[in-house]
Amino acid sequence: YQRYRPKDEL
């Protein structure tokens, strides 16, 4: 699973 900051979320 990818774990990173969801840059597309607000």
Added chain:
Amino acid sequence: MNIFRLLGDICHLVAIIVLLLKIWKTRSCAGISGKSQILFALVYTTRYVDLFFTYVSLYNSVMKVIFLASSYATLYLIYVKFKATYDFNHDTFRIEFLLIPCVILSLLITHDYSPVELLWTFSIYLEAVAILPQLFMVSKTGEAETITSHYLFALGAYRALYIVNWIYRYYTESFIDGIAVVAGIIQTILYADFFYLYITKVLKGKDFKLPA
């Protein structure tokens, strides 16, 4: 983008607009915690510094600008234009008790020690608890205007919808972000009492009053 996130963003937008309109139309910010609004302005400022570095989509950028602008507009209305109506006697939550732990936590648990990443992490932790001064104010006065309770409901529903969005993304995109998920769940739990009273009272046309 999925329907849950879109609905969440719409709820978020509605909450902010409801608050601005309430203050503007009644020419009063009575019952609104200026301290929570300071924290939200700080949340958007620290989270959306990436506006200058990361382009995702027009939707993403426009929403960020709206959230930033509206949070500062709200602060202006509370602390400048309608300052005389600001209920500072009841807005006594000590925000340093939220800010300091959030700073420490973001230094301890973060994805990456880059400035933008640390600011984002801080903003996620701070957002989870930013409503506490407002909830504290409501508990102190024992009531909230109906329009204020609509604002709180929309603001709480936004993160609850984001949780559904994260579950959806986990299964469809194999995507999971622990920091956002844990903070988002805590944030939603803080609204739980309020949700209960909102559904059992306000939606049935009664005033929002805490049980004595």
